[in-house]
Amino acid sequence: MIPFVLCFVLFMVGLFGVIMLRNLIKIVIGLSIMEYSVYLFLILIGYIDGGTVPIISECFEQGPYVDPLPQALVLTAIVIGLATKALMLSVAIRLYKHYGTFDIREMNKLKG
Amino acid sequence: MEIYLIIMLVLMILGSVHALHTKDLISTVISLGIVGFGLVISFLILSAPDLAIVQVVIEIITLAIMIAVIAIATFQLEKKQWRFSFVFYAATIVFFTFVVLLVSSRFSHILSFFGHHTTRMADIYMKSAADSGSANLVTGIILHFRAYDTFGEATVLVTAVTGVLTILRHSGKKNKH
Amino acid sequence: MIHPHGLTVVAKKVCQFIAPAIFLFGIYISLYGHLSPGGGFAGGVIMASALVFQVLVYGSLLEKLRKEEWRLEIAESVSIFSFLILAVLGLLVAGTAIFFGNFLPVGKIGNLVSGGFIPIGNLIIAIEVCASISLIFLALLIYKDEE
Numbered sequence: 001m002i003p004f005v006l007c008f009v010l011f012m013v014g015l016f017g018v019i020m021l022r023n024l025i026k027i028v029i030g031l032s033i034m035e036y037s038v039y040l041f042l043i044l045i046g047y048i049d050g051g052t053v054p055i056i057s058e059c060f061e062q063g064p065y066v067d068p069l070p071q072a073l074v075l076t077a078i079v080i081g082l083a084t085k086a087l088m089l090s091v092a093i094r095l096y097k098h099y100g101t102f103d104i105r106e107m108n109k110l111k112g
Numbered sequence: 113m114e115i116y117l118i119i120m121l122v123l124m125i126l127g128s129v130h131a132l133h134t135k136d137l138i139s140t141v142i143s144l145g146i147v148g149f150g151l152v153i154s155f156l157i158l159s160a161p162d163l164a165i166v167q168v169v170i171e172i173i174t175l176a177i178m179i180a181v182i183a184i185a186t187f188q189l190e191k192k193q194w195r196f197s198f199v200f201y202a203a204t205i206v207f208f209t210f211v212v213l214l215v216s217s218r219f220s221h222i223l224s225f226f227g228h229h230t231t232r233m234a235d236i237y238m239k240s241a242a243d244s245g246s247a248n249l250v251t252g253i254i255l256h257f258r259a260y261d262t263f264g265e266a267t268v269l270v271t272a273v274t275g276v277l278t279i280l281r282h283s284g285k286k287n288k289h
Numbered sequence: 290m291i292h293p294h295g296l297t298v299v300a301k302k303v304c305q306f307i308a309p310a311i312f313l314f315g316i317y318i319s320l321y322g323h324l325s326p327g328g329g330f331a332g333g334v335i336m337a338s339a340l341v342f343q344v345l346v347y348g349s350l351l352e353k354l355r356k357e358e359w360r361l362e363i364a365e366s367v368s369i370f371s372f373l374i375l376a377v378l379g380l381l382v383a384g385t386a387i388f389f390g391n392f393l394p395v396g397k398i399g400n401l402v403s404g405g406f407i408p409i410g411n412l413i414i415a416i417e418v419c420a421s422i423s424l425i426f427l428a429l430l431i432y433k434d435e436e
Contacts, residue, residue, distance in 0.1 A: 003114065003226055005216040006121040010128060012208050017132040020204060022195050025182060026132060029144050032174075033128045036151050040121075043158050044226070046234070049113075053159050054249040055326065056241065066159045067234045068249040072258065075163055075250065076265045079330055079418060082170050083272035086425045089181045090279045093429075102185060105195070161326035165318075169334040173341060173422060180429055246323035246404040254328070255410045262329075263376065266369050266414065269421045273365070280428050 003044055010037040024092050024102045028085065035081050039074050046070040114226065116157055124150040137185070141178045145171065162250050295348030304346040311339040319415035323404045329411040333418025340423045349430055358427060365420035372413050375406060 014037065017030025046067030052060065054068040092102070099107050127146030134140055148171035155164040194201055237253060246252040254262050295301060319332020344354070402408075 001216075001220060001223075001226060003117050003121060004219055004223060005212070006118065006125065008215060009212055010121070010125055012212055013125060013128045013132070016204065016208060017128075020194055020196065020201060021132065023137075025137060025178075026140060029131055029140060032144065033131070033147055036124075036147055039163075040151060040154060043155065043160055043163070045223075047158050047226070049228070051159060053161060053326070054238075056247040056249070057324075065238055065249065068253055069234050069237060071160050071163060071250050072253040075166060075254065075328075075330055076261065078163065078166050078170060079334070080265060080268050080272075082174060082422070083269050083425070085174065086177065086429070087272050087275050087279075089177065090276045090429065093181060093184065094279060096185060162328060162331060165327060165331040166334055169331075169338050173334070173338065173426070176341065176345070177426065177429060246407050248323050248326065248328065251322045251328045251407065251411070252404070255407050256405070259376070259410070262410075262414065263372060266372060266417055269418065270365065270369055273421045273424050276425055276428050 004041070007037050007041045007044060010040075022103050022105060024095065024104060027104075028088050028092065031088070032081075032085060035077075039077065042070045042074050113157065117154060120150050120154045120157070124154075137182050138179075141175060141182065144178070145175050148174070162248075292348050293350060295350075296346055300346050304343060308339050308343050311342065312336055315339065315415065315419070316412075319411045320408055321401070322411040323407050324401070329414030330418055332411065333415035334422060336415060336419040337422035337426075340419070341426050344426070344430065354427060354431060358424075358431075361420045361424050361427070365417060365424065368413050368417040368420065372410070372417070375410065375413070379406075 011034055014030045014033035017033065018027055021027055021030065046069065048064055048066055050063060051066035052063050054065040054071070056062070095107065096102060101107075124147050127143050127150065131140050131143035131147070134143070148167065152164050152167050152171070155161075155167060237257065238249065241249050241252060246256070315332045315335035315338075317332075318327040318335060319329055322328035322332065
């Protein structure tokens with residue numbers, strides 16, 4: 001029970017960063033922390049006590065396997081997370097070149 | 113097993129709180145590395161070696177990209193870094209603590225205990241693993257039972273790369289005429 | 290931050306030895322994806338890290354990188370198109386006419402040649418992921434250099 005609660009606290013820390021901070025880079029980092037907590041939560045759900053790696057092989061003992069379905073979903077999600085982070089950072093570079101700052105309060109005035 | 117996981121989670125929470133509270137941009141990016149590499153060790157504790165390999169290399173590439181991005185600006189931030197006033201900041205912390213306590217008291221009714229797992233789809237995948245012909249069950253799932261999702265993921269990657277190349281296109285084409 | 294002419298001669302010589310070994314290791318992990326932990330995505334990101342390592346050591350000489358960027362774009366487009374062709378072949382050839390049906394013979398579990406088109410699919414996904422991540426890194430680098 002305690003790992004689930006700590007995972008939720010990590011999610012709340014990331015959400016706090018997205019809402020309350022001014023620097024654009026820190027907002028991107030807060031979103032990234034939220035993504036990490038969701039990956040960990042999905043793998044925590046599928047864990048079995050005393051479970052082994054889900055590979056059929058005679059090199060190690062075959063007890064009950066850990067659930068392989070959440071691992072397949074999170075494997076795809078990790079690579080897609082990198083692509084969306086790169087897209088957010090490229091928009092941040094464009095905004096810096098136009099306004100001269102990363103501060104989102106200064107970007108309220110329409111310019112150009 | 114559970115005690116090691118709790119230690120890694122506490123380290124990740126401390127790293128993320130430091131990443132959002134410091135005034136230096138380089139320290140923020142390096143503290144994100146604490147969260148990412150703590151996640152790698154958590155994946156190894158939970159018996160998921162495929163994910164650990166992918167997460168290590170992607171975390172290194174993410175750190176390289178972020179340092180290349182923040183190098184175009186100065187590394188020090190201005191003094192005020194909160195969007196709203198101090199009263200709102202304290203009220204938000206109290207509200208979030210209340211939400212965490214409320215949700216964690218509901219967790220004990222909804223989720224089973226940590227380590228006991230009750231789903232039906234996983235049993236079907238594990239019993240019919242020999243049909244796909246691969247010894248690695250995760251690879252068999254993503255390339256035989258759920259290959260359409262892998263195709264969708266490749267499409268999302270290509271779309272994101274096209275978006276990055278379009279946004280960062282150099283505007284020198286107009287000067288040619 | 291990224292030196293335009295690269296690091297010293299010692300670092301360049303070491304990179305000449307190590308970067309092809311990392312690339313070969315990525316191909317090995319993606320080909321044996323159905324027997325040991327790994328698969329298409331892990332092999333692909335390891336191949337991409339070899340290319341990123343080369344760019345970091347040799348510097349960002351702008352003309353050379355800009356001239357050779359079209360190879361990565363072609364590799365990415367060709368690989369995702371061939372993945373689509375693999376899926377449609379399953380629709381046409383397999384006995385049950387399923388999209389992505391497995392039309393190659395499924396051998397004994399534990400052999401290298403087993404599991405239908407799973408090794409071919411792993412290799413195609415590895416090339417696609419490697420080209421995408423390298424293109425992202427190069428796009429951020431070239432923009433940063435030309436201001």
